[in-house]
Amino acid sequence: MLGKLMAYELRALWKPAAVMLAVMVVAGAAGIGCLGATQVLSEVARSGNATVALFMAALFCGFLVWAAAAALYVFVAMRFYRTMFTDEGYLTLTLPVRAGTLIMAKFWVAYLLLAAFSLVALLMYALMVLAISGDTAAVAGVLSIMGGWGAFVADGDVASVLGGIVNTLVTCAYALGLAFCSLTLGAWWARRHKVAAAVGVYLAAGWAIALVFSIAGVVAMAGSVAYWDVALTVVSLAQTLANIGVAVGGLALAAHLVRTKVDLG
Numbered sequence: 001m002l003g004k005l006m007a008y009e010l011r012a013l014w015k016p017a018a019v020m021l022a023v024m025v026v027a028g029a030a031g032i033g034c035l036g037a038t039q040v041l042s043e044v045a046r047s048g049n050a051t052v053a054l055f056m057a058a059l060f061c062g063f064l065v066w067a068a069a070a071a072l073y074v075f076v077a078m079r080f081y082r083t084m085f086t087d088e089g090y091l092t093l094t095l096p097v098r099a100g101t102l103i104m105a106k107f108w109v110a111y112l113l114l115a116a117f118s119l120v121a122l123l124m125y126a127l128m129v130l131a132i133s134g135d136t137a138a139v140a141g142v143l144s145i146m147g148g149w150g151a152f153v154a155d156g157d158v159a160s161v162l163g164g165i166v167n168t169l170v171t172c173a174y175a176l177g178l179a180f181c182s183l184t185l186g187a188w189w190a191r192r193h194k195v196a197a198a199v200g201v202y203l204a205a206g207w208a209i210a211l212v213f214s215i216a217g218v219v220a221m222a223g224s225v226a227y228w229d230v231a232l233t234v235v236s237l238a239q240t241l242a243n244i245g246v247a248v249g250g251l252a253l254a255a256h257l258v259r260t261k262v263d264l265g
Helices: 002-043 049-085 087-092 099-133 136-145 148-153 158-189 194-222 225-260
Strands: none
Touching (some): 002 099, 049 099, 049 158, 049 194, 099 136, 099 158, 099 225, 158 194, 158 225, 194 225
16 A cells, blocks of 8 residues: 555656756756856966856856755645645545555655755766866765765765765655654644644754754864764764654654544644
């Protein structure tokens, strides 16, 4: 049944996802071209307004790459709310499947799409950096930055790059788990303005988690430089584990509330 539900979700999401992916790829390719052109202009000693315009266009293209991934995230979150907690939710919840199965089907399809978008975005940004720098070490540095606090002690090797990619994939799960849980809590707590309540829960929880690990990272860096490698790696790993915990716990809480608490009336 999980497979059938996932197939249904994918049929509902693939068209808007394809449009957003096309925007991402076209914007990324345009950004790569713009940065490559600025590099060519600098090599032939031609600079000025054209170089500035190309660089600004590349920045805008980079923003569009990020915006396409963000748009997919918002779209799948609002589809989760619409199909679970509006009039459409009455039909969804009459299906002869457990609430947990419904939520996991939605989560896995959304996660696979968001993870794919995130990897494509990383590829686009890596190629942009390569186009302007021509240095693979710079590309490795950009990918290492995605590793959280561990990026401060990363040396741009393969392990650092893989750490950045893994952290990105974990962050996708964290973001979706927190969003699904927040939307469920908003539907349960609020009699009116349920989405606004969910956004409030999402921002409060996300801010609190970020604050805790920001403080932990600053405290780790306040010690001796000789211990930064170990301390920041520990903070980074702890944050990754916490993000996984939030994703798993958020989905479990959402399933429990849908099954026992949420009243669509």
